[in-house]
Amino acid sequence: MFNSTLSDAELWAAIRHNDEAAFTALFDRYWVRLYKTAQVYIKDHEVSEEIVHDVFLNIWNRRDVLEIESFPAFLLTATRYQVYNRMRSAKSPVILAPEGLDISEPQDSNAGESHIMIQEFQQELDQYLVQLPRRCQEIFYLSRVRQLSNQEIAGRLGISKRTVENQITVALKHLRVCLKHVSSAILMMYLLK
Known part of the structure; x- marks a missing residue:
């Protein structure tokens, strides 16, 4: 069991050296937050779990090449990409904003x-x-x-x-x-x- 007072940066350094216990500690630290984020958009328990697991699996598989400065920001972005891709593949309307905030047109000028x-x-x-x-x-x-x-x-x-x-x-x-x-x-x- 990893010391819960270790910073994200300390855990990440250990993960980059293939430390599975550090990875588990990071997973435990952020899993609920990412699950709730996915759940806001997807509204499906199983798919939300899969999204979070995919995010962490990708981090583990790419630990030797990823440069992560802010875990909360990186994980939120990765989760939103997963949500977007799931919704896009399901041909659902893509709304990547919390409920109540209307985003109907992309803001991309190009x-x-x-x-x-x-x-x-x-x-x-x-x-x-x-x-x-x-x-x-x-x-x-x-x-x-x-x-x-x-x-x-x-x-x-x-x-x-x-x-x-x-x-x-x-x-x-x-x-x-x-x-x-x-x-x-x-x-x-x-x-x-």
Whole structure:
């Protein structure tokens, strides 16, 4: 059990040295807050839990490359990206503001340019995905595009949940290497799905 008085920065330093107890302490510190954030938007207990677990899984898997200065800000942003992607994939209206605050139109003044950049990025992403083994591509697609949980993918494909997690990790590592030149903000948006 980790000392609860350690700062986020101290826990992060330990996590970067593969300390699972420090990771568990950080998880315990922020899990409820992130779950409540996801729940405000999603209104589904299981999906909200999956979102929080995905955020922490991505942090653990990317601990050697992430530079995190403020955990509350980083985790909130990562959770909102997960929520946005879940809602987008479900073709639901995207409202990333607490209830009562109306945001009906995006505030992006260069929406056309952003749309083109995202389309170009998607094409490049697709080129790198076809380099992966077929099964790995299929698992990545079910996870990131169809938004199935790891358990659902395992059941559908008749494989273990651990195999699903491993294949997603392989795909993400491959994409991080191939997409080094992409802006970290855009990359985070896609890889933290």
